[in-house]
Amino acid sequence: MVNNLSEKYKSLIEKSKNPYLEEITFNEKRIIKNIQDISTRIFIDLGAGTGRFSGFLSKIAKKVYAIEINSKYLAKLNELGKNTPNLEVFQGNILDLNQILEGKEIKNPVILLPQNTLSIIENAREMEILSIIKKFLKDTEGELIITFALSNSLKDWGMKFYESLKSMVGEPDYDKIDFNKGIFISKTGYVSRWHSMKEISIIKEFLGGKIIEDYSTRYYRILHISFS
Ligand SMILES: C[S@@+](CC[C@H](N)C(=O)[O-])C[C@H]1O[C@@H](n2cnc3c(N)ncnc32)[C@H](O)[C@@H]1O
Secondary structure, three states, X not given: OOOHHHHHHHHHHHOOXXXXXXXXXXXXHHXXXXXXXXXXXXXXXXXXXXXXXXXXXXXXXXXXXXXXXXHHHHHHHHHHHHOOOOEEEEEOOHHHHHHHOOOOOXXXXXXXXXXXXXXXXXXXXXXXXXXXXXXXXHHHXXXXXXXXXXXXXXXXXXXXXXXXXXXXXXXXXXXXXXXXXXXXEXXXXXEEEOEOHHHHHHHHHHHOOEEEEEEEOOOEEEEEEEOO
């Protein structure tokens, strides 16, 4: 059965008419579509949610592995997986990426962490997750596409964005929100960390690899990195 949260996610995010979200998604998809030999490539959609990208990727790539931790999203994602032969869905933690995909033959994959996915992962775990992804991509000679919302835009478009998501993430908790650090917290405990340009540059340096594209606007920054 498809639950309320995944229905909300679908209507508020997947079908969103928010011009900023639409623009980010447009650029993420533009970068994806430029991947070389895309029809022969394997994509790994980390924190796949309800499958906003997994469904799109399955139509243009050879194979998609979608990993999602939250069972509330999995019902919808599994439903998509059942109707999509080249999409395989796993319930699991990104930290267990290696164990989850153990035994799969994976060469030159593309890992996708689109807008907001890394941001909702606990701060302490961010570098741990990035280390795991880096090692995985070095071993398999893959690519990474990762998007960051910029902390200096949390106060304006970010708050408008969360206002439109109120029924899903809850009312903003202004006592806890920290605009300087780019931290959004709602009264229901939803946390999202928006990154500064400096933090992203530190992450970029840590990841290494070859930069295929580093695209930024006032609101967001997308890195496309190759490890082959
Ligand atoms: C902001 S949503 C993005 C969903 C989807 N990628 C999209 O763009 O629509 C982030 C997703 O990451 C999932 N997630 C968070 N931490 C995770 C973890 N450690 N392992 C796997 N999934 C995780 C959440 O449950 C959520 O579905």
